[in-house]
Each structure stands twice: as structure tokens, then as C-alpha cells.
Amino acid sequence: MRAIKNTLxxxxxxxxxxxxxxxxxxxxxxxxxxxxxxxxIYYAVNIALYKIIFLHTDQLGGxxxxxxxxxxxxxxxxxxxxxxxxxxxxxxLPYFINRGDLDYYxxxxxxxxxxxxxxDFAANSTINILAAVGIxxxxxxxxxxxxxxxQLIVYIVLIFNGAxxxxxxxxxxxxxxxxxxxxxxxQSLVWSLQRFMERPDRIFYGWVRRILVSVLPFxxxxxxxxxxxxxxxxxxxxxxISAVSTGLFLLVYWFWRRxxxxxxxxxx
Amino acid sequence: xxxxxxxxxxxxxxxxxxxxxxxxxxxxGNLAGHMLVAYFLWDAIFKFNGVSEMRGFTFRGIMLxxxxxxxxxxxxxxxxxxxxxxxxYDGTLNRYLLYPVSFFAYKIASRLAESTLALLQLxxxxxxxxxxxxxxxxxxxxxxxxxxxxxxxxxxxxxxxxMASTLELLAFWADNVWSLLVLLRFLAQLLGGGLIPLVYFxxxxxxxxxxxxxxxxxxxxxxxxxxxxxTAEIFQGAIMLVAWLMVLxxxxxxxxxxxxxxxxxxxx
Numbered sequence: 001m002r003a004i005k006n007t008l009x010x011x012x013x014x015x016x017x018x019x020x021x022x023x024x025x026x027x028x029x030x031x032x033x034x035x036x037x038x039x040x041i042y043y044a045v046n047i048a049l050y051k052i053i054f055l056h057t058d059q060l061g062g063x064x065x066x067x068x069x070x071x072x073x074x075x076x077x078x079x080x081x082x083x084x085x086x087x088x089x090x091x092x093l094p095y096f097i098n099r100g101d102l103d104y105y106x107x108x109x110x111x112x113x114x115x116x117x118x119x120d121f122a123a124n125s126t127i128n129i130l131a132a133v134g135i136x137x138x139x140x141x142x143x144x145x146x147x148x149x150x151q152l153i154v155y156i157v158l159i160f161n162g163a164x165x166x167x168x169x170x171x172x173x174x175x176x177x178x179x180x181x182x183x184x185x186x187q188s189l190v191w192s193l194q195r196f197m198e199r200p201d202r203i204f205y206g207w208v209r210r211i212l213v214s215v216l217p218f219x220x221x222x223x224x225x226x227x228x229x230x231x232x233x234x235x236x237x238x239x240x241i242s243a244v245s246t247g248l249f250l251l252v253y254w255f256w257r258r259x260x261x262x263x264x265x266x267x268x
Numbered sequence: 269x270x271x272x273x274x275x276x277x278x279x280x281x282x283x284x285x286x287x288x289x290x291x292x293x294x295x296x297g298n299l300a301g302h303m304l305v306a307y308f309l310w311d312a313i314f315k316f317n318g319v320s321e322m323r324g325f326t327f328r329g330i331m332l333x334x335x336x337x338x339x340x341x342x343x344x345x346x347x348x349x350x351x352x353x354x355x356x357y358d359g360t361l362n363r364y365l366l367y368p369v370s371f372f373a374y375k376i377a378s379r380l381a382e383s384t385l386a387l388l389q390l391x392x393x394x395x396x397x398x399x400x401x402x403x404x405x406x407x408x409x410x411x412x413x414x415x416x417x418x419x420x421x422x423x424x425x426x427x428x429x430x431m432a433s434t435l436e437l438l439a440f441w442a443d444n445v446w447s448l449l450v451l452l453r454f455l456a457q458l459l460g461g462g463l464i465p466l467v468y469f470x471x472x473x474x475x476x477x478x479x480x481x482x483x484x485x486x487x488x489x490x491x492x493x494x495x496x497x498x499t500a501e502i503f504q505g506a507i508m509l510v511a512w513l514m515v516l517x518x519x520x521x522x523x524x525x526x527x528x529x530x531x532x533x534x535x536x
Contacts, residue, residue, distance in 0.1 A: 031444035038447040038454075045458045052464055056322060057313045180289075192298040192338075195305040203312040208304060 010114060018121045025123035032124040039083075039128035043076055043135060046198065061200030061223075066144055067230050068200065073132070073139035074159050075197055075222035080125065080132035081163035082170075088120040090170050094177045094187070100265045113256055117171070151229045154238070158225030161245055165221050166197070168245075168252045175252075178259035197221045217244050272369045273377040280381035295389055298338055306334035321406070323467040324496065328404035330465070335397055336490045337462050342386030344424040344485055345432075345453070346379050353439035353446070356527075359534050371524075376429065383425050387418065394493065408495035416502050417493035423509040424485045428456065430516035431481070437520065440527030461487025481512040 025032055050072055054065040063071065093116060096102045106112050140152065173186040196204075196212055201219035204212055212219035220241050228237050285291065314320070314327050325333065352375070355361040364371045403409060435448040457463050459482035466474060466487045477483040488505040491497045497505070 028443045030442040031447065034442070034444065034447040034451075038451040041451045041454050045454045045463070048458060049463050052468055052470075053309075053313070055470065056468055057316050059316050060309075060312055186293065186297075188294045189297040189301070192294075192301045195301060199305055199309055203308045205308075208308065 010110070013110065014118060017119055018123070021121035022123040028124070032127075035124050036127050036131075039080065039125070040131060042079075043131060046072055046076060047135070061202035063200055063202075063230065066142065067226075069139045070143055070230060071200060071223060071226040072198075073136040074155065074226050075162075077129075077132040077136050077156075078159045078162040078166065078197075078222050080129045081160060082166045084122045084125040084129055085163065086117060086167040086170070087125075088122045089117050090167070090174060090187070092120065093171075093174050097177045097263065102263060103265055106260070106263075112260070113253065117167070145230075147229060148233070151233055154233075155225055155229040158228065158238075158241060159222060161241060162197075162221035162225060165217055165245055165248065166194075168248050169216065169218070172248075172252050172255060175255050175259045178262045193218065197223070199223070200226075213240070214244060217248065220244055272367075273373060276369070276374055276377040277381050277384075280378040281384070284381060284385060299335070299393065302338050303331070303335060307331060310334075323465075324406055325465065325467070326405045328401060329406050329494070331401075332394075332397055332404055332407060332494060333465055333490055335393055336390065336493060337486060339386055339390035339393055340421060340486055340489050341457075341462055343383045343390060343421045344428045344489075345456070346382035346386070351375075352433065352436035353444075356437075356439040356531065361531065362533050365528075372433075372520075375433075376426075379425070379429060383422070387421070390421075406496065409493075410495060413492055413495045413497075416497075417489050420484070420489040420492055420502070420505060420509065423506060423513070424489060427481050427509050427512050427516065428485060430513060430520050434516060434519045434523060437523035437527050440523070440530050456482055456485055459483060460485040461490070465491075478508075481509070481516075484509050484512075 047069070050065070050068055053060060054068070058064060060068055096105070096116070105115050108115060170187065170190050173190040176186060193216065196216070196218035201209065201212060201223035204219070209219070213224065224237060224241065228234065310327060310330050314322070320326060355364070364374060367374060398409065431452060432449060435445055435452060438448065439445045459477050459480065461483070466477060466483060469477065474483075484505045488497060488501070492502055
């Protein structure tokens with residue numbers, strides 16, 4: 001009973017975060033428009049890149065152009081969810097740690113990780129989720145092979161999980177700021193490693209592939225989930241993705257707690 | 269005047285090297301991530317097609333191209349973004365108005381410090397590749413091409429500076445412009461040949477890109493370093509860059525003069 005009450009309290013709190021974010025976004029309408037342009041160009045660039053690649057090859061990582069488009073739509077959707085739900089929060093985190101502003105969040109009667117990860121909902125990016133959903137729907141409708149609806153539903157659920165995985169990787173790259181007391185930790189490194197998420201997992205092999213499906217699970221964000229939709233449904237993929245996601249969450253949570261212990265307020 | 273600018277340049281160099289560990293982690297991490305993705309992507313394409321050369325690039329040649337992409341990108345774009353706009357928003361632009369050097373001379377001198385470091389990284393990456401892997405077929409390195417490549421990089425740096433400045437100066441009117449700068453980066457990456465060499469683009473698109481400044485930002489300097497550009501192409505590229513520099517300096521001057529009239533000095 002207490003757990004349900006607590007969950008409802010967090011849901012209500014998140015509702016207030018979202019509501020407040022929308023009110024704030026409406027004050028900055030030009031920024032709202034610019035962000036739409038930015039994301040539309042990002043989507044166009046990614047689709048154009050694959051269109052150009054497929055001018056020179058018929059297959060990439062075992063996928064033809066039609067199948068690759070399903071994968072591209074998947075990672076664009078995962079990216080848009082990440083940008084809307086998590087990105088703003090992670091952007092501010094190193095500033096809070098370096099300036100000692102984290103104090104204000106640690107004294108609140110809610111989980112500091114929950115508050116700092118979800119407080120700033122990027123309401124001005126929600127249109128982009130709609131654009132990404134549009135691209136996803138277009139890719140699915142133009143997909144020529146037969147699929148079951150449950151494959152599509154599981155794929156979408158896995159993409160949401162992919163956005164969460166990307167958040168965990170990004171958060172893990174920022175937590176070192178607690179110790180190095182400056183800069184943005186390893187976040188810029190994650191931005192450059194993000195490219196691994198944007199390529200089909202089957203082009204990678206050897207130790208790189210092993211890392212991408214376990215320690216740095218970029219391949220589990222959209223590429224491996226796409227196999228569930230495009231190939232014969234393989235339930236072991238779900239087990240693997242769930243195990244890695246849970247393991248990574250526990251590891252990042254432990255790392256966060258260690259970071260908080262090292263935090264020394266304004267003098268950090 | 270020159271003494272002031274050299275002081276600004278050396279101060280900026282020292283600032284950039286403050287977080288040395290982060291600087292080198294990002295450089296090597298970004299390069300490694302970028303190269304690994306390119307390696308597996310092109311390995312898959314070359315293997316699937318069963319060819320050893322595609323549009324003038326061997327596999328080793330295209331790897332050298334991709335090695336130079338992030339460093340040339342670093343030379344022309346630098347690491348800092350949104351510095352003008354931030355200063356306009358928080359009112360710190362005031363101090364530049366009191367300095368005995370022009371605002372743009374100050375900014376170019378400080379950005380040149382970033383470009384110098386990136387040029388050193390470029391030289392390091394280039395030499396290391398040639399020592400470890402050797403000179404790929406189709407690539408010919410000569411002093412003329414290296415010097416021409418450096419010259420084109422510096423021209424491209426000025427053109428990109430003008431493009432970014434035009435967008436940043438919109439901060440006098442718009443409430444947030446960072447998304448426009450990200451948008452510019454996406455366009456420069458794709459149309460500049462940062463994601464895929466321009467020779468792989470469809471012919472109709474190359475004709476359009478040749479009229480725009482983007483095609484001369486990344487692809488041309490790299491192809492020049494690799495000895496893949498003819499002397500005529502180098503001169504034509506240099507003329508196009510100078511022409512674009514002149515064209516783009518008009519909106520920069522116009523927006524600066526109009527913006528300053530609107531600027532209150534206490535931030536927006």
C-alpha cells in the first residue's frame with residue numbers, strides 16, 4: 001500500500017514537471033521553432049546518409065535499404081525520446097555539481113536521482129517526437145515484408161528502453177565530475193560514441209561487437225531491437241536486453257551513490 | 269594591435285589546456301570512436317561488393333580520409349559554440365565593447381588558438397597513420413598539398429566563423445540560438461563530406477553542393493592533404509571560399525550594427 005502511494009506521489013510530481021516545462025516552453029516560442037528546424041535537419045541528414053550509402057551497396061549489416069530505414073526510424077525515435085525526457089537534465093548536472101547547487105536537490109524529500117534526471121522535460125522537443133513517430137510510421141508502412149503486430153509493439157517498447165539505456169550511458173559519463181571537479185566529465189566522449197548507435201550492429205564483429213552489446217550497449221538502443229521486428233522473433237534478445245538494462249541501471253545507481261558520497265557541496 | 273591579439277591568442281591556448289586530461293581523452297576517444305565506426309561501416313561495404321576500390325578510394329585511403337575528418341572539423345569549427353550568444357544574453361558582451369581591439373578580431377584570435385591545437389592534432393594523426401599504415405594507393409603526400417591543405421583549412425575556418433557568427437548574432441533578437449548552430453553543424457557535416465566523402469553523393473547533388481560553401485569546408489581540404497585534388501580544384505576551392513567569405517561578411521556586419529543598437533548592456 002505504501003509502495004503504491006509512493007509511486008503515485010512520484011507520478012504526480014512528474015506531471016507537475018511536465019506541466020511546468022510546457023508553461024516555460026511557451027514563453028520561448030522562437031526557440032521552440034528553431035528546435036523543430038534543428039531536429040528536422042538531423043532526421044533528414046540521417047536518412048540522406050543511408051540513402052547515399054545504399055547507392056553504393058545493396059546490403060549493410062545484412063539489411064537492405066527498406067530494412068535499414070526501419071532501423072534508422074527506430075534510433076531517431078529513441079533519440080527524440082531521450083532529447084525530450086532526459087537531455088536537458090543531464091546538460092545541467094555538471095554545473096550543479098561544480099557550483100555546489102546540488103545541495104538544493106539533495107535536501108528535498110524525493111529521490112535525488114529521480115528529481116535531477118526528470119525535472120526538466122524538454123517540452124519544446126515534443127513536436128520532434130511527433131516527427132520521429134511520423135518517420136517511424138512511414139518506414140513501417142513502406143516495409144514490404146510480412147510482420148506480426150506484436151513484433152512492432154515489442155520493437156517500440158524496446159526503443160523506449162533504448163532511450164533509457166542511452167540516458168544511463170550518458171549519466172555514467174557525467175558522474176566522474178564528482179571527483180574531477182570540473183568540465184563535463186566524459187560526456188563529449190559519449191556524444192562521439194553515439195555513432196555506434198546509428199549503425200547496424202551486424203557490421204561490427206569481434207571484441208567491438210561484444211562491448212556494444214554488453215558494457216557500452218549502444219547496439220541495444222535500436223539495432224538489436226530492430227532484429228526482433230525484421231527477423232524471426234527471437235525472445236532471447238528480450239532476455240539479453242532486459243538483463244543488460246537492469247545490470248546497467250544497478251551499476252549506474254551504485255556509481256551515483258558513490259558520487260554523492262564524494263560530493264562536498266560548494267567547495268567541490 | 270598585434271600585441272593585443274597575440275596576448276588573446278596565448279591566453280586562449282592556456283585556457284584550452286587547463287583541463288588537459290579531458291582535452292586529450294576527448295581527442296583520442298573521439299578519434300577512436302569515429303575511426304572504429306568508419307572502419308566497420310566501410311569494411312562491410314567493401315566486403316559485400318567484393319571490390320578493392322570505390323570511386324578513387326581504396327579501403328586504406330578512405331580510412332585516412334575519415335581519420336582527418338574530426339581534426340579538420342576541429343580546425344574549422346573549434347570546440348566552443350554559442351559564446352557570442354551567451355555573452356549577448358548575459359550582458360558580458362559589454363567588456364568587448366571597451367577593449368582596444370574589435371570584437372571580431374578578438375573572437376578570431378581566440379578561435380585561432382583552438383584551430384592551432386586542432387592543426388597540431390591533425391599533423392600528429394596524419395604522421396602516425398602514415399608511419400603505422402603507410403601511404404595508401406591513390407594518395408600522394410607532398411609539401412605543396414600539405415601547405416595548400418593548411419591554407420584551405422584556414423579559409424574554411426573563416427567562412428565557418430562567418431556562418432556561425434551570422435546565426436549567433438541573431439541572439440540580439442531571438443531568445444535562443446544554439447539549435448541553429450547545431451543545425452549548421454549537421455549541414456556542414458553532411459554537405460561538407462564529414463559523414464561520407466562527397467564523391468559518393470549523386471552527381472546532381474554535387475552540382476548543388478559546389479555552389480554552396482559547405483563542400484569546401486571539410487572534403488576539399490582533406491582531399492588536398494591526400495593529394496587527391498588537382499591544382500585547378502585547389503585554386504577554384506580557394507576562390508569559392510574567398511567569395512563566400514566576402515558574401516557572408518555582409519550579414520555579419522549588418523546584424524552586428526543593428527544588434528548593437530538594440531543591445532541594452534544588461535543582458536536580454
